[in-house]
Structures are given as structure tokens and as C-alpha cells.
Amino acid sequence: MADNIRRRLYNLLLHFFNGQIKEDFFTDTPYRKFYRKIYFEIFRHFGFIQYVLTKYLKKDTPVESMASLTLGAAQILFLDDIPDYAAVNESVALTPKKQKPLVNAVLRNIVKNKTNLLKEYHIYYDFPHYFFDRWQKEFKDENEFESFLQSFHKVPKYYLVSTNDLSIKEYEEGFNNSIYYPMDINSYTIPLLKKFQNVSNILDCCAAPGGKTILLSKLYPNARIKAVEKNPDRVKVLMQNLKKYKCNNVEAINADFLHFTDNIQYDLILLDAPCTALGTIRKHPEVLWLKNDKDINRMSKYQKKFLEKGLTHLKKGGHLIYSVCSLEPEEGFENIHWLLKKNNNLKLVTPEIDKKFIKDNCFYPLPHKSEGDGFFAAILTY
Ligand SMILES: C[S@@+](CC[C@H](N)C(=O)[O-])C[C@H]1O[C@@H](n2cnc3c(N)ncnc32)[C@H](O)[C@@H]1O
Structure with missing residues (x-):
């Protein structure tokens, strides 16, 4: 019988x-840490x-076999506290009957050749091309590049x-x-990048689950x-959070921001845009x-539409914070430079935080310098 949590x-x-x-997150089991580690x-x-x-393997190996083989091989190669026989047996038990012989044979081969296979390991293999x-x-410095890559394994x-x-x-x-x-911790920093004065109305364009709205x-x-x-x-979760944390000055609105209309020009806009989430790979x-x-x-391209729309709601002299949980230049710096080029009056405002998290006047905490997710944020005004 397969272990029910390994089945998950x-x-x-x-x-x-x-x-x-x-x-x-395996929160319902006392062995949460063990399964999270796997x-x-x-x-x-x-x-x-x-x-x-x-x-x-041959190219067309069924997904069920790929799933049990990946699960088994991860334990054999990288989790010394799990006995190899347990990793093999549990993975075979999870596999559909017809595919069991293949999974069994491949995992036993990996056990047999483990030492030599691990000699080939280099962190470079852990990242897609x-x-x-x-x-x-x-990165000009190869050591810094390696420490950048290593930081994703922290x-x-x-x-x-x-x-x-x-x-x-x-x-x-x-x-x-x-x-x-x-x-x-970096998500938390975004609404705190600068304390703005005379703010009487705020627009949070992409708000759920509401962490930054609460702040x-x-x-x-x-x-x-x-x-x-x-x-x-997600609006339901947002509303629950606003109620739980007594955010009485917030009105939650279920709408597509790209079609959102109202007649207010805002002092402060937070545009925490949808993104690839590639800054979150340490956690995911x-x-x-x-x-x-x-x-x-x-x-x-999609984020550019949000930026253009966001600007239409900004009061003269107000501030717009644009953020994404991604470090990819196309989602951050390049979008901001594109917007600045199109709008002559628009300016970047430097965040008031530790300089090691600032690049080109934007918030840009790289993972080997920070304990949090990779984010990009820029403050704009005109
Ligand atoms: C990065 S998350 C926001 C996280 C949130 N600001 C927080 O701190 O908890 C982006 C959110 O934008 C929402 N979203 C995506 N497209 C949208 C649109 N066109 N209009 C409004 N919200 C949108 C997503 O459903 C998602 O909840």
C-alpha cells in the first residue's frame, strides 16, 4: 500500500x-516538514x-511513470535520510500496474549507480536553459552568478x-x-517604499488576497x-481579509481593472500587476x-496595458507604485522605460529604503542579497 501523503x-x-x-503545504499532517522537504x-x-x-528512458514515457520516477529519484539522489529501498518501493506502489516494472527497474539502476551519477551533478543542471x-x-562575475543560483536553493x-x-x-x-x-518580506516592503503626504484617496488595482491593501x-x-x-x-478572500483585519476604509470591487471606470483622480495608486511570478521560485x-x-x-505586453490604464486614474502630483513579483527586465525596468519614454512629464521617485535593494531608482531585491521573493517596484509621479 502506498503512503497516502507520498501520493499527494x-x-x-x-x-x-x-x-x-x-x-x-501538507499542513494537515504532523510530518509536514518531511513532505515539504521532499x-x-x-x-x-x-x-x-x-x-x-x-x-x-525512451522519449514517450507515460506521465504516471515520469511522476513516480521523479519522486523516487529525488529521494534516492538528494535525501540521505530516506533509505533507498523505501524510495523505490513507495514509488513503485504509486505507479499504475502496467508501468510498475519500468519504474522499478529504472529506480534500482539509479540506486546502483548513485555515486557516479552524483559526480556529474552541478547546480547549472537545476535551471532551465x-x-x-x-x-x-x-553577471560579469561567475562566482556572483553561482551565488545567485545557489540562493534559490535556500x-x-x-x-x-x-x-x-x-x-x-x-x-x-x-x-x-x-x-x-x-x-x-519584500512584498511587505512595497507599500512602505515611501511615506506619502496628503493622501486622501487610494486605488489598489489588483488587490487580492489583500496583503498590500491591508498595509x-x-x-x-x-x-x-x-x-x-x-x-x-479571490475577491471573496480579499473581503474576508479586510473584515478580519478591520480595514474599514477599504471598499472591495469585483471588476476587471482594464475596464474599471470612476470619476476620481487618485493621490496614490498601487498597481501590483499580474506577472510570471518568476521571483517566487525559492518558495515555488x-x-x-x-x-x-x-x-x-x-x-x-499585458502589464503595459495596466500601466497605461493606471496613469489615467492618477492625479497630477500623485504617485503610482508599479510592482511585480518577478525580476525579469521585460516585466520591470523595460516596462517602466517604455512608459517614461511615452510620457515626457512622468518621473521616477527613488524609494526611501536600504540602497542595496535599489537599482536604477527602482526597488530590486536580488535573491542572493535578500531573504524575500524577487520583486521589482517603481514609484512614478507627474
Ligand atoms: C500579484 S496578485 C496581487 C497581490 C495583492 N496585491 C497582494 O498584495 O495580496 C495580482 C492579482 O491581480 C488579479 N488580476 C489579474 N488580472 C486582473 C484585472 N484585469 N483586473 C483586476 N485584477 C486582476 C489577479 O487575480 C491577482 O489576484
């Missing part, structure tokens, strides 16, 4: 091989594991924000005080805030393998 890892992999992300090793080393598997190539160009840190005084502290297991909102509500308690979100299910390493150059370019 197998299901994550089945979804993944079908091009989908399925989240499972999940991280699978996707951090996904590239090397596939390289190893291709030595033993599109990502590796675009980032190698960014255990991600989770934080809690006090909605009373906006202080932030590291997440503690079992801590469930109702005034705290869980948040990434804006507490930072500017006298302002009226409109929080727009297109996805009806599978994202790296589900995106490519085309997605980055498609998102960049």
Missing part, C-alpha cells in the same frame, strides 16, 4: 507534468533529475506582519494570533481606498519549469 506528492507531479501548478528537493533539482532519467541564459548575461523564510503596528517578524510554527497577516489601509487610515480584483473567488520552485521566454514577453 505524486499528484502534485502529475499536475506538473500536465503543465499545472497545484499547491499543497517537495523542495524534487523541484530544486528537477533539471538534474530529468537529466539522470533520460539516461534510462531560458532562465540560465538570460541570467548568465546579467530554505525560504516566511514572515508575519502585525496589523496593529505594521512590525514584521519571522513566522513561528503554531503561531496563530489573529492580528498577524502572513507575508513575504495601505493601516498606513493611511484617513484615506478612502478602492480595492479592485477581477477574480470573483516548480514555477521555473512551467514558464518560458514567451510567457515573459506575453506578460510584459
